[in-house]
Amino acid sequence: MFDCMNTNTSIDLEILELQHQVELCFELAETFFNHKFQPSHCNFKQKGRAAGTAHLQKNELRFNHFMYQQDPVEFLNTVVPHEVAHIIVYQIYGTSVRPHGKEWQAVMKKVYQLSPNRTHTFDLPPTKNSYLYACTCRQHEFTKRRHSRAQKGVEYICKQCHSCLTFIKDMHQTESATSNDM
Ligand SMILES: [Zn+2]
Numbered sequence: 001m002f003d004c005m006n007t008n009t010s011i012d013l014e015i016l017e018l019q020h021q022v023e024l025c026f027e028l029a030e031t032f033f034n035h036k037f038q039p040s041h042c043n044f045k046q047k048g049r050a051a052g053t054a055h056l057q058k059n060e061l062r063f064n065h066f067m068y069q070q071d072p073v074e075f076l077n078t079v080v081p082h083e084v085a086h087i088i089v090y091q092i093y094g095t096s097v098r099p100h101g102k103e104w105q106a107v108m109k110k111v112y113q114l115s116p117n118r119t120h121t122f123d124l125p126p127t128k129n130s131y132l133y134a135c136t137c138r139q140h141e142f143t144k145r146r147h148s149r150a151q152k153g154v155e156y157i158c159k160q161c162h163s164c165l166t167f168i169k170d171m172h173q174t175e176s177a178t179s180n181d182m
């Protein structure tokens with residue numbers, strides 16, 4: 001009778017963990033400012049290079065599940081307060097202050113006892129088109145599959161300028177090496 005347990009159990013638990021941490025961050029801010037803030041909705045909709053984003057007008061926090069999975073504890077302790085701090089600053093000051101300006105930095109330091117880092121150290125999700133090629137008129141992004149064909153000698157011609165495409169760089173490598181804004 002119990003063989004059809006919902007396969008989403010683990011993500012449901014992760015969402016609960018995330019919500020719990022967001023609530024905790026709000027509570028800390030409410031205690032500190034002695035002010036009731038409008039709680040944000042949160043989800044794991046964030047994709048790509050960002051660990052999380054704060055959508056101020058929607059009062060929504062999006063977090064990157066690919067990065068969360070790498071180290072949930074680190075993620076909850078750094079990325080969540082970082083994004084909640086954006087919401088707190090917005091609800092106090094509106095949009096008149098810089099996103100990572102002194103107000104946001106003060107929330108990070110005084111409310112969360114964290115150094116106000118703008119970058120994260122999580123691995124980036126693999127990007128589909130991460131191989132950069134160029135013809136004489138523009139740049140083209142190749143998939144891994146197309147790149148390996150090109151490396152085996154298959155020639156690709158630009159439809160516009162009819163010149164042969166040449167390999168420039170593996171963008172995924174360079175992206176991973178740089179730090180990323182949260
Ligand atoms: Zn071209």
Ligand SMILES: [Zn+2]
Binds near residue numbers: 082118182
């Ligand atoms: Zn930020």
